Each structure stands twice: as structure tokens, then as C-alpha cells.
Amino acid sequence: MSHIPAMPSATQEHDVIFENIGMTFQTATGATQAVANVTGAIPEHKFVSVIGPSGCGKSTLLDMVGGLLQPTQGSVSIDGEAVTGPRRDTAMVFQEDSTLHWRSVLDNVAFGLEVKGVSKAERHERARKMIELVGLRQFEDHRPGQLSGGMKQRVAIARALAMEPRVLLMDEPFGALDQQTRQFIGRELLRIWEKTRNRVLFITHDIQEAVYLSDEVWVMSARPSVVKEVVKIDLPRPRPEGTHALPRFRELEDHLWALVKVEAEKTLGPGAQLA
Numbered sequence: 001m002s003h004i005p006a007m008p009s010a011t012q013e014h015d016v017i018f019e020n021i022g023m024t025f026q027t028a029t030g031a032t033q034a035v036a037n038v039t040g041a042i043p044e045h046k047f048v049s050v051i052g053p054s055g056c057g058k059s060t061l062l063d064m065v066g067g068l069l070q071p072t073q074g075s076v077s078i079d080g081e082a083v084t085g086p087r088r089d090t091a092m093v094f095q096e097d098s099t100l101h102w103r104s105v106l107d108n109v110a111f112g113l114e115v116k117g118v119s120k121a122e123r124h125e126r127a128r129k130m131i132e133l134v135g136l137r138q139f140e141d142h143r144p145g146q147l148s149g150g151m152k153q154r155v156a157i158a159r160a161l162a163m164e165p166r167v168l169l170m171d172e173p174f175g176a177l178d179q180q181t182r183q184f185i186g187r188e189l190l191r192i193w194e195k196t197r198n199r200v201l202f203i204t205h206d207i208q209e210a211v212y213l214s215d216e217v218w219v220m221s222a223r224p225s226v227v228k229e230v231v232k233i234d235l236p237r238p239r240p241e242g243t244h245a246l247p248r249f250r251e252l253e254d255h256l257w258a259l260v261k262v263e264a265e266k267t268l269g270p271g272a273q274l275a
């Protein structure tokens, strides 16, 4: 099995670097240590997925990169700059529909650029390129209410990519979609990503999805979480249809499942599911 037992050393300046980061939430009923200690890096042009049992701190980790949460220990930096709050050079896509219902698809995709002060002509040009990339050209004048759930998520992905982010943060972006749409949009995401090669941090509960999309999968332990193992996904790219049937794909999937099962059982007992 091609994996390394610990996170790589966090020394590269042009990476997203996690240095001993941890997060403890203070609540009325006491302290909850969500993330114990994570050190590692997302190198340029890499697609990294994070899996782990429910409640282990995956979203917390992503929110610390996005600057939505400040770690209570350690630091996160992007290309050598410490993350101290939300940044315009990171973009996030969540599970929930985040489209603005009163705006057209074009104006939804251009929204982030508008906030950044980009001129109308330029933001529409950049937005149209992204709409083309996600396959929604005929729908640019539609409102989100006229689109399916999968199409709305493609609008959210186009809006994020239009910002040309240094890192794209995706928290269960297909979690609300039916299985068929989820597989279809997963393939679409991979096709788009092969063209843009942004760094991606992708949270998912779906091990197959993680193997199919990623260069590396980080397996988080039960809370308080650490990265238990980084599994390199050594499947060749591009990954055509049929990749799921490769013996190596099955091997990686089985290995990841075995790792996560041990962690899920720590919190949920024997026979636990991933989420």
C-alpha cells in the first residue's frame, strides 16, 4: 500500500501549511477539543480530501483554512502568509444551496468579482468562461429557482472558480444530492479541476468519491482529531470512466475504509458507519 504514516514536513513556502493546529471550543457546558494537532501541507496543484468519522473535526479544519475560525493552537498559512480571517483569495463551496435566488446565473457567478470591485465587463467575461466550463452556458440568464440541485452546485463551483482562488475549500459540496447526480457532478468536478488545477481541500463522507478525485486522502482520527494517515492516491490522471473498477482503486478504497472504521467505532461502537 502506497501510504505514508505521518504528515509531510511543513516547510514549503508555496503551500497551504498547517503547523500544529488545534481547536478547542468553549461552550456553556465546558470545553470541546475538536482538533488536537494537525501538521502538514497542501502543495500547489494538489487535490486533497479529508475523511473521518462524523464529528471528528473535518469542517473545523476547513474553516480554519478559510479564516472563519481562528485555531486555539498553532497556525495556518497560505503561500507564506498567515491566515488571520476570511480572505479574498480563498473560495468556499458548502453543501447547502448558496445561490442568490434573485440573481441570474451570470450575476451569481460574477458576484464575488463584483464584491472585489471588478468592472462589469470584466466580471461578466470571467463569469461566462466559468459558466462555459461547468456546462451551464444555456442557463446563464436563468434564476436558481429554475435549476436542479446539481446545477445550483455547479453555479456555486463556477462562482468559486471565477475568483481564481489560491485554494478552493469544499465542505461536502455534493452531500445534498442524490447518488446519481453526485457521481455525475463528481466526474464534472474532476474534468474542470484537470483544467484549472487549483489547490483543493475537499471534505467528504464518501470514500469512493475521495479516491476518485484526490491526489492524497487524509484520514482523521476520532475526536480530538489528528491526521491518522495520509494515503497517496497513485491512480494515473486523467481518470476516465471505469477507474472505479480498477483493482488498485478497490485496494485503496478498502484500505481507507478499514482506517475509518476503526475510528468510527471508537465514537459510535462496533458496526459504525462513516456518517
Ligand SMILES: Nc1ncnc2c1ncn2[C@@H]1O[C@H](COP(=O)(O)OP(=O)(O)OP(=O)(O)O)[C@@H](O)[C@H]1O
Pocket: 025, 026, 027, 032, 033, 034, 052, 053, 054, 055, 056, 057, 058, 059, 060, 061, 223, 275
Ligand atoms: N461552534 C462550535 N461550538 C462548539 N462546538 C463546536 C462548534 N463547531 C463544532 N463543534 C464541535 O466540534 C466537533 C467537530 O465538529 P465538525 O463539524 O468540525 O466535525 P465534522 O467532522 O465536520 O462532522 P460531520 O462529519 O458530522 O460533518 C464536534 O464535536 C462539534 O460538536
